[in-house]
Amino acid sequence: ALVSLRLCRNQISTLPASNKWKCSLLRTLDLSRNQLGKTEEGPKTRKLAFLTTWHRRDPDPVCPIEFPVILRDALEVLSLNDNQLECVPQSVCGLRNLMELYLSNNPGIRELPAELGQLSNLWQLDIEDLNITNVPQDIRKEGPASVLSFLRAHLRKAEPCKLLKLLVIGPPRQGKTALLEALQTGRTSPFSPAERNISTATWELDRPNGVKASADSVTFNVWDIGGPANMSTVNQCFFTDKALYVVIWNLALGEEAVASLQSWLLNIEARAPNSAVVVVGTHLDLIDTKFRTERVATLRAYILALCRSPSGARASGYPDITWKHLHEVSCKTQEGLDGLKRLIFQVACYMKDNSSSSASGHKLLGRLIPKSYLTLQQAVLDERGRRDAEDEVQYLTDAQLDLVIEQNPGSDIRDYEDLQTAISFLIETGTLLHFPDTSHGLCTLYFLCPVWLSECLERIIHLKSSRSVAWNGVIRAEDLRMLLVGTGFTQQTEEQYFQFLAKFEIALPVASDSYLLPHLLPPKPAMDIHGFRQETANSIQRLFKMSFVPAGFWERFIARMLISLTEMDLQSFEPKRNAKSERRRTTVIYSFAGTGSQQKNRCSTFRVRRSQTIYWREGLLVTFDGGYLSVESTDVNWKRKKSGGIKIICQSETRDFSAMAFITDHVNSLIEQWFP
Structure with a gap:
């Protein structure tokens, strides 16, 4: 079969009729350096020359430049350069497998026809030396992908979008709500505890004076x-990508407040790596004006020491924060508020979609959004309002979302990929919450209201540890x-809810009928364990030194160990039934078997009479006759260095240290699986 046809330099001015083409497997067609488009009958309109069917009495009529349907699925490379075309033949837009044009x-x-944007496989578009008037020059400079995206947007009646998601976060009682009120209204109210864990609002910020932006x-x-x-564990589930994060901390609390920022910054980078971050210190009025400049400079240096290496490079695991992203304000005197508005506006204008096909990324502000996406956005907001008024559950299933889309007959959202792009837009703008990267059904739920979801999760977080409900941080599945009773989650969506809890380390399964609630674990051991550490x-010790310990590591490690x-309980030995055994009935013998090997050797199996397990x-600490095994975070002075770590100690009077290999395997596999 003919797969490549090169007809360059043949003075061809017309093409055969569509019914004459028989090469259905043709992949490359070179018609460059010919006379396509040239006529001897004087100038014709573009439409007459190329977009209409000529009617002649000749049994073999000469057709305009039209490519037959037979090439639609096979043709990949089409060369029309160096001809006399006055427009792009419309039939080119139907060559859906075209890769190079x-x-x-x-x-x-x-002009380029908007329908070219439908060619999803097209990666090479050569329009050099063409005076294209319907595509902006800055778009053309970005390359074929940007040009095609622009044409696709035009075809779909896209509109510029100036909506971004802004999250105001930080430790409690730092002045977040007061600052937000001051930014929006210019005034502040006396402090009062927030009634809800999360609240939402819309804020339109006009371009401040002195800011140069389009x-x-x-x-x-x-x-x-x-x-x-x-x-704070729950809050991270609201962190989404391509958003602007304003992290608040109290200047008056000094170094202690700076240290508390670490977990927030790590969580932002872990959950939303393509976002922008502004760090704002509040209560500026509480710092004596005599020492303010020096004190603020010192605290700024501490923040930058968290986020950047001594050489000035961005530290691993942290957002890209420089001194330009730091600001200080006083809600009481309103000092610094205008400067903060300018900073927020400037950062918003420079935010980019780094996941786009453009090498440098498109700016998020002003990006062209298909009208069907905006229509879907409004439909979702209307559905949220309706459910709120009727006190209905605030999530949609896949089928319900499809129904919302179908209710708009003008929607051009047709395939799965396009729907996922639309959903990503809704997530990025704060219209809904969705987790497409998950399985087991969670990816089929679309949460409409973060306030409602937060109230559902508060039931778990406000749970107190007790023998009747959650003993040692473990709760029965029942x-x-x-x-879940009264939340609106049903038996059909129960599994999705449990997966949501596990995804954000709120409740992690430790058995078929029990879950670990990490927030109920004490910050320190329930007993003095220093006596063991002689x-x-x-004894041997191993230290995992890291630039940072990933957020969620300890929650998942404790759950995995449980x-x-x-x-190991299932592998326990039955002690001999003698008087001594009866007196020590509570002692259990465990086999610490390595996950990667079934061989019963020194490196893979460690058997002990376990006395206590403390976490x-x-x-976590496991004691046994003749020794102990402990795993814990290392103490690191954050002012001097940003490294953290995991310390493992194994002590055995019989010098059997095979448990060290067991723990090391667990740590390595956990990091590889969840924190690559």
């Missing part, structure tokens, strides 16, 4: 995320299900 040196081509204004979908310290010749201990927020 060469149009240069056709001086008559002044945008006249930007509209923010503001999520004010606060609540008590124990809600008790966890009881917390360095002897019978699962292993449960599995806390960032550590």
